[in-house]
Amino acid sequence: MKKYTTVGKPEKKVDSLSLATGSSKFVDDFELIDALHCKLVYSPYAYAEIIDIDDSKVRALDGVVDVLHYKNVKQILHTSAGQGFPEPSPYDCLIFDSIMRFVGDRVAMVIADSEKIAEQAAKLLNVKYKIMEPLFDPEKAMDPESPKLHDASHAYPIGAKYDADRNLAAEVEISFGDMKKGEEAADFIIDETYHAHYGQHCAIEPHSVKTMFDEMGRLVIISSTQVPFHVRRIVAQACDYPLKKIRVIKPRIGGGFGSKQEVFLEPLAALASIRHKRPARLIISRAEVFQCSRTRHPIRVRLRTGVKNDGEITSLEMDSLLNSGAYGSHALTVLSNCGSKVLPLFNKIENMRFLGRSVYTNLPVGGAYRGYGATQGYMALNQHFDIITRRLDLDLPEYIKKWHIQEGETSGVFEALGEGKDGVPQIVNSCKLDECIDICIKEIDWYNKRDKKIKNGDKVRGVGLAVSMQGSAIPLVDMAAAYMKMNEDGSFNMNIGATDIGTGSDTILAQIAAEVLGIPLDKIIVYSSDTDRTPFDVGAYASSTTYLSGRAVQKCANKIKKQILGVAAEMMNAELDDLYVEESEVFDKKQKTSKTYSEICCYSLYDKNQFQIQAEASEVVEQSPPPFMCQTAEVEVDTKTGDVKLLEFVSAVDCGQAINPQLAEGQVEGATVNGIAYAMTEEYIFSDKGNLLNKGFKSYKIPTAADIPPMKSYVVESHEESGPFGAKSVSEIGINGPMPAIANAIYDAIGVRMYAAPFTPEKVYRAMQKQLKT
Amino acid sequence: MEARLNVNGKAVKVEFAPEELLLDTLRNHGFTEVKSGCKEGECGACIVLLNGKPINSCLTFTAAVLEEDKLLTVKGIGNLHEPHVIQQAFVDIGAVQCGFCTPGIVLASYALLKNNPRPSDEEVKKAMDGNLCRCTGYVKIVEAVKLAAERLQKK
Numbered sequence: 001m002k003k004y005t006t007v008g009k010p011e012k013k014v015d016s017l018s019l020a021t022g023s024s025k026f027v028d029d030f031e032l033i034d035a036l037h038c039k040l041v042y043s044p045y046a047y048a049e050i051i052d053i054d055d056s057k058v059r060a061l062d063g064v065v066d067v068l069h070y071k072n073v074k075q076i077l078h079t080s081a082g083q084g085f086p087e088p089s090p091y092d093c094l095i096f097d098s099i100m101r102f103v104g105d106r107v108a109m110v111i112a113d114s115e116k117i118a119e120q121a122a123k124l125l126n127v128k129y130k131i132m133e134p135l136f137d138p139e140k141a142m143d144p145e146s147p148k149l150h151d152a153s154h155a156y157p158i159g160a161k162y163d164a165d166r167n168l169a170a171e172v173e174i175s176f177g178d179m180k181k182g183e184e185a186a187d188f189i190i191d192e193t194y195h196a197h198y199g200q201h202c203a204i205e206p207h208s209v210k211t212m213f214d215e216m217g218r219l220v221i222i223s224s225t226q227v228p229f230h231v232r233r234i235v236a237q238a239c240d241y242p243l244k245k246i247r248v249i250k251p252r253i254g255g256g257f258g259s260k261q262e263v264f265l266e267p268l269a270a271l272a273s274i275r276h277k278r279p280a281r282l283i284i285s286r287a288e289v290f291q292c293s294r295t296r297h298p299i300r301v302r303l304r305t306g307v308k309n310d311g312e313i314t315s316l317e318m319d320s321l322l323n324s325g326a327y328g329s330h331a332l333t334v335l336s337n338c339g340s341k342v343l344p345l346f347n348k349i350e351n352m353r354f355l356g357r358s359v360y361t362n363l364p365v366g367g368a369y370r371g372y373g374a375t376q377g378y379m380a381l382n383q384h385f386d387i388i389t390r391r392l393d394l395d396l397p398e399y400i401k402k403w404h405i406q407e408g409e410t411s412g413v414f415e416a417l418g419e420g421k422d423g424v425p426q427i428v429n430s431c432k433l434d435e436c437i438d439i440c441i442k443e444i445d446w447y448n449k450r451d452k453k454i455k456n457g458d459k460v461r462g463v464g465l466a467v468s469m470q471g472s473a474i475p476l477v478d479m480a481a482a483y484m485k486m487n488e489d490g491s492f493n494m495n496i497g498a499t500d501i502g503t504g505s506d507t508i509l510a511q512i513a514a515e516v517l518g519i520p521l522d523k524i525i526v527y528s529s530d531t532d533r534t535p536f537d538v539g540a541y542a543s544s545t546t547y548l549s550g551r552a553v554q555k556c557a558n559k560i561k562k563q564i565l566g567v568a569a570e571m572m573n574a575e576l577d578d579l580y581v582e583e584s585e586v587f588d589k590k591q592k593t594s595k596t597y598s599e600i601c602c603y604s605l606y607d608k609n610q611f612q613i614q615a616e617a618s619e620v621v622e623q624s625p626p627p628f629m630c631q632t633a634e635v636e637v638d639t640k641t642g643d644v645k646l647l648e649f650v651s652a653v654d655c656g657q658a659i660n661p662q663l664a665e666g667q668v669e670g671a672t673v674n675g676i677a678y679a680m681t682e683e684y685i686f687s688d689k690g691n692l693l694n695k696g697f698k699s700y701k702i703p704t705a706a707d708i709p710p711m712k713s714y715v716v717e718s719h720e721e722s723g724p725f726g727a728k729s730v731s732e733i734g735i736n737g738p739m740p741a742i743a744n745a746i747y748d749a750i751g752v753r754m755y756a757a758p759f760t761p762e763k764v765y766r767a768m769q770k771q772l773k774t
Numbered sequence: 775m776e777a778r779l780n781v782n783g784k785a786v787k788v789e790f791a792p793e794e795l796l797l798d799t800l801r802n803h804g805f806t807e808v809k810s811g812c813k814e815g816e817c818g819a820c821i822v823l824l825n826g827k828p829i830n831s832c833l834t835f836t837a838a839v840l841e842e843d844k845l846l847t848v849k850g851i852g853n854l855h856e857p858h859v860i861q862q863a864f865v866d867i868g869a870v871q872c873g874f875c876t877p878g879i880v881l882a883s884y885a886l887l888k889n890n891p892r893p894s895d896e897e898v899k900k901a902m903d904g905n906l907c908r909c910t911g912y913v914k915i916v917e918a919v920k921l922a923a924e925r926l927q928k929k
Contacts, residue, residue, distance in 0.1 A: 012865050019873025020861040020880060022807025022848040029806035116791075202908050204811040204819055205874045254809070254874030255908050286812040502872025502909050662868035666910055670871065673911030697816040697906055705899040705912040713913075 007515045007725045010662035014507045014526060015252065015500070024252040027208035027224045032279040035210075036065055036272050039118035040284070041108040041125050042292060043100035046134035046362040046690030047147065050098045050107065054126040058110055061124065063117035065276055069108035070096040073271065077154065078238045080264040081329040081367070082227035084477055084538055086157035088420025090169060090328040092150050095238055095267050100129070101149055101326035102362050103691045104291040111272045111280070134362035134690055138300070138323040141167040141359035149326070149360040160332055160420055167360040169328035170335050174416040175353035182315025182351030186306025190387055194303070195756040196376035196739070198684035199296035201369055202702050205254020206289050211269040212279035214247070221248045221270060226260040226501050227539035232531045234263040235270050246270075250529035256501040257674070258368030261541050262294045262329065287695035294367025295684070297334050297358075298323045301380035306351075311394050313403070315351040318343065320377070322358040325365040331358035333419050334366065337373030340423060342381055344411035344626075345469050346403050354417065362690055368541060370671060371735040374470055375678075379757070382466035382740030386747065396744075397437050397446065400467055407431045424475040426623040430720040430728070432654035433467060436630035439652040439714050440465065444632040450748060458640045461647070462749025465632045468736035471624035472720075472729035473544035478620065480549040481535035482556040484513065485614035488605065490584050490597030491523045492560070497537025498549035499529045503731055504663040505545045509553045511659050512724050516557035517564075518581040519597070535616060543627070543729030546659060550724035552619035559615035567604045567613065568595050625720045627655040627728045631672070631737030635745040642765025644746060645709075649676060651734060652714040657726030661715055664730045668713040671734030677703045679739035679757050778841045781805060782850030790836045796822070797831035800847070807849050807877050811906070818905035821878035822847050828878075828885045828904065848877035851884055859929070860884055863922035864915075871909030879905045883919045892923055 018024040055067040073096045081089035096106065108125055112118035135146050152164040161171045183189065208224040219241070225231050228248040236243035253260065265282050272280035284292070299322045306315035320338045324331040339354035369375075389396045405411060405428055415425040441447070444463050454461040483495045494513055500506040510524040517523075528534060537549055565579050568586035578590040584597045595603075604613050634647040651672050658664035681701035685693045694700050719726035743754045752767045779786050781800070790799045797820045800808045808831055811819035815833040822831050823846035824839070839845065852858030857865070860883050870876050879902060886893055886901035893901065898919045899912070907915060 010868065013868065013870060016865045016868075016870040016873065017854060017857060017861070019870050020848075020864045020876050021853050021857055022877045023854050024873060025806070026809070026874060028801075028810065202906075203872070203874075204817055204906060204908055205809070205872070206811070252874075253872060254811075255872040257908070286814060286816075502874075504871070662914075666868055666871055666914060669911035669913045670909045671911075674908065696814055697812055698814075702906060702908070704904075704906060705902040705916060708899070708912050711911070711913060 004515055004725060006511045006521050007659050008657060008661065011507060011511055011521050011660055013504050013663065014510060019252065026205055026252050026254055027210055027222050028283055030210055030222055032210055032212060032281060034278055036111050036276060036278050036280040037115040037118045038269060038272055038280055038282040039110045039122045040106050041110065041122045043105040043107055044103060045100055045129055045131050046103050047132045048100045048129040049132065050100065051128040051130050053108065057124040057126060058121045061117065061121045063113040064110060064121045065113065066111040067108055068096060068271060070098045074240055076238055076240060078234060079329060080262050082230035082234065082261045082263045082539065085233060088158055088160065088332050089330055090154055090156050090162055092154035093327050102364055103689065104364060105326060109268055136361055136363060136690055138321055138359050138361050141361060149362065158420055168357060169324045169360050170332035170358035172336050172356040173354065176412045176416065177351030179315050179317065179351050179353050183306040185314040187309045189304065189306055190384065191304040192384060192387060193755065194301045194380035194383060196299045196379045197757060198298050198364065199369060199678050199682060200290055200700060201257040201259035202697065203255030203257060203259055206284050206286060207260065207265050207293055208283040209265045209269045210279065210281050211273040213273065213277065218245050218247055219270060219273060221246065221266055222251060223248060223266050224253050224260055225250055226256045226499055226541060228499060228529045228531055229497060229536050230539060231263050231266050235266050238267040239270050239274060241270065241274060247532040250499055253501040256540060257370045258372065258541065259294055260501065261368040286697065290695040290700065291364060291692045294329065295364050296369040297366030299338055299376035301377060303380050303384045305384065305388065307388055309392065311392050311399060313349045316349045317353045320356040322356065323361055323363065323366065324358045325361060325363045327365045328358065328360065329365055329367045331366065334373040336417055336419060338377040340413055340417035341374035341470055342377035344413040345405055345467065347405040347409055347411035348403050364692065370674065370732045372732065374468065375736045378466065378468045378736040379739045383743050386744040396465055397441050401434050401437060404433055404467065405431060419474050419477055424623065429625060429722060430654065430656055430718050431628055432716045432718045433628040433630065435716045436628060436652035436654055437467065439716065440630040440632040440650045443650040443712055444634055444648060446632065449634065453749060459636045459638050460749040461634060461636045462745045462747065463632060463634045464741045464744025464748055465630065466737035466741035466744065467630050468733060469626035469628050470543050470729060470733040471626055472547035473621050473624055474542050475621050475624045478538045478542065478544050478548055479618060480537040480552040481616060481618040482552045483535050483616040484556050484560050485612055486560065486601045488598060488601050490601060491525060493525050493527065495534040496528045496549060496553065497534045498545050499537065499540040501540050503540065503667065504660065505549065508546060508659040508663060509549060512550050512553045513557040515725060516554055517561055519584045523584065543732045546727050547723050547729055548619060548621055550727060551621065552617050554724040555619055556615050556617035559617060560613060563613045563615065564597065564600055567600050570609065571595050571600065571603055623722060625722060625728045627653060627730055627733050629653045629733045629737060631741045633741040633745045635742060635749055637746055637749045637764065639750060642761040642768060644759050644764055646676065646680065646742065648710050650712045652716055653730060653733060654716050654718045655730035656718050656720035656723050656728035658715045659725065659727050664715050665713050667730045668734045669711065671732065672711065672713065672738060673703060673708060675735040675738030679742045679759060681758050681760065683758050775837065779839060779845060780841065780843060781845045782847060788836065792837065794836045795832055796834040796836045796839060799836040800831060805847050807847050809874055809877060811874065818878040818882065819875050821881050821905065823881055823885055826885060826888060828882050848880050859925050860922040863925060864918045867914050867918040867921055869910060869914040869918035875905060875907045879907065879915060883922065887923055887926060891927060
């Protein structure tokens with residue numbers, strides 16, 4: 001391993017002291033003078049047409065400034081998915097529509113002088129609905145007799161498959177080999193169906209946006225966003241407002257996890273400001289976040305495998321049905337990732353088919369959520385492999401080691417399945433999954449516990465395991481850029497489009513620059529995510545920042561270094577080849593002389609052949625090296641009540657070189673707990689009219705510190721040649737394993753297969769009863 | 775309505791509506807370090823200390839706070855230039871990710887360590903029961919509180 005000075009060190013997160021002392025500013029901490037306050041009015045019906053809106057009573061209220069709805073807002077089809085352009089999501093939504101497609105679809109927005117007036121006024125809106133029969137069951141969405149929720153004109157800007165007549169928001173099909181031959185060669189077929197359910201991100205800061213005009217009359221949008229540049233573009237499009245007049249600023253963000261990759265509030269606040277030439281504030285309540293923002297797409301995954309008695313899988317078919325909810329945000333790409341991030345892990349299967357369909361229903365809207373389809377796919381695949389190895393009496397960890405993708409290998413899936421188009425072929429350069437598996441089975445004491453059904457009265461213990469991979473950026477699609485300049489004291493401004501939403505990217509990107517330049521971290525002054533003042537970056541999604549933005553920063557810093565060496569050579573009258581950099585100084589090994597960075601910068605700014613030492617770099621990557629992970633769980637199931645207690649959870653990840661091991665661990669721990677909660681307690685409960693019944697942290701049951709089982713997280717040593725200083729990604733992958741690892745552990749304990757989560761006492765008990773009857 | 779509040783050791787004159795929540799009053803008067811995460815008393819981002827005890831400022835009417843009551847926000851225990859031991863421990867351990875929940879959690883820790891200078895892991899977790907964090911999985915938060923306790927003992 002190479003020796004680094006700042007990379008690989010647990011450097012303090014550059015914004016953490018500011019955050020811990022309450023000095024940092026989040027969106028709502030920016031003061032607005034004479035602001036407008038916005039309050040949304042939502043549909044109480046899952047499927048209805050607005051026949052008429054009478055806003056006269058609202059407008060009559062003192063302090064009400066305006067009411068926006070379909071009658072007075074320009075109707076421009078767009079997508080709220082904050083993706084690259086043209087977006088791989090259907091243009092199927094308007095700022096205000098007359099068709100209401102879920103309970104919580106937006107009817108209107110009241111704009112008033114105070115929050116209180118806006119809230120009061122919102123209750124006075126008179127809306128006449130024609131209520132229609134809703135569609136809740138995704139399995140029935142494609143039936144001819146089901147209502148058609150969208151118009152044929154709601155198509156993709158990229159021309160992907162879309163069929164409004166079948167409520168089909170997306171369809172993907174790939175196959176290779178010969179499925180029929182594969183099944184014929186098998187000794188037996190295992191055909192099982194698994195269900196991943198709705199989930200909510202639960203970032204503690206709700207979606208927030210503030211808009212205002214600056215002193216030059218340009219519209220400034222301060223937003224809690226993961227995608228500032230996409231916000232600028234989509235606001236310009238949806239509000240029909242010149243992009244050049246918009247500046248988007250991302251301040252500190254109170255968590256995202258995908259929820260803030262969605263541009264659904266910014267156009268509203270922008271419209272309020274544009275119309276009334278005043279600042280505007282729009283922050284939604286926790287209940288609105290649950291019901292009206294975005295969710296994890298539920299996916300029903302059917303896996304059918306042909307298996308030989310020696311364990312070889314001769315065919316694998318994955319049939320995924322994604323419930324997109326009322327709109328098709330990320331419907332195609334989450335669906336694709338359910339296959340593309342999952343199937344390549346077992347690349348020795350010669351005959352494979354992936355059929356994915358995303359359908360509209362009259363339920364809350366899906367979107368990006370940490371794991372992005374892979375979580376749903378791995379829930380199925382890891383249980384399926386548990387089933388196969390149990391049937392054959394094989395050891396699951398050894399079986400996975402035998403069949404998973406290895407360094408130097410590829411999978412046809414990489415090339416066949418991309419993000420709304422073909423994928424990109426790639427060879428896996430780094431894979432330390434075996435090491436991850438070894439750590440996890442050792443720490444959970446696998447061989448002393450597996451199949452042992454250790455009893456404690458009515459309680460039985462079991463262990464389970466899951467593996468997964470993710471990606472690092474979207475190859476040949478995502479772009480990131482960085483800009484740096486040098487200052488007289490040898491410090492550097494680094495302006496980057498990359499978007500730190502609490503992940504620590506400002507820190508690790510500064511570490512990468514500092515490593516290249518041979519300087520301590522505090523010599524880098526980071527400024528990020530401002531569409532006026534930083535170069536472009538797609539934003540925080542697809543596990544891209546460390547790898548993609550990191551490479552842009554590395555490239556930029558190398559350009560700077562070249563200039564520094566050039567000036568130093570001139571100053572010392574030295575040969576470039578004789579120069580090297582160490583601790584903020586350039587040394588000439590021949591003449592034994594040196595110049596400090598400060599001297600070099602002062603020379604370049606004030607002395608001779610003056611110029612600003614500065615550089616920019618853009619980066620697009622040609623591959624998306626997957627991080628790998630193993631996770632194991634030990635549970636204790638109460639056979640009398642169905643209560644599942646998680647006794648221990650172990651995670652080990654290969655994320656390449658961890659730029660900052662402390663922050664990498666934090667990502668693993670956070671993602672793992674998020675995954676455990678999704679597996680154990682969190683779920684959306686709907687009324688029979690499609691109304692979400694548990695719109696709060698407590699009723700949705702997100703965990704507190706007291707709910708966390710003993711956890712161990714490991715970052716294994718690894719090096720990805722193509723990554724900045726050997727790094728891959730780490731932010732998403734940890735959420736993939738908990739659900740299947742725990743499901744497999746429950747089976748190990750009580751022999752009951754949990755095809756759907758969360759594994760609440762009620763669900764487990766019912767599954768036990770069902771098994772007794774059959 | 776008008777009142778005088780004692781915030782971080784200073785008298786602050788505040789104006790507020792009769793049913794206004796302490797959270798809103800504090801934020802309206804510049805104490806934006808008090809965060810609003812749910813306004814339902816569930817997340818703890820809005821925690822302040824009222825006479826040393828953590829309260830959800832989103833569940834407290836401003837009118838119910840007396841002039842002699844001592845309110846403490848996270849800025850009252852330390853700042854960028856002179857951070858409190860707990861704040862520094864959160865930084866050192868890497869317990870701050872997005873940081874939106876951090877002011878509330880730091881204050882809950884402050885209250886805990888005042889009463890129980892050597893808490894066990896379980897006691898730390900119990901003291902955090904009213905605070906939600908979605909980023910960290912709580913692992914490093916518990917470690918940070920333990921480190922702060924250790925450092926405070928040595929002081």
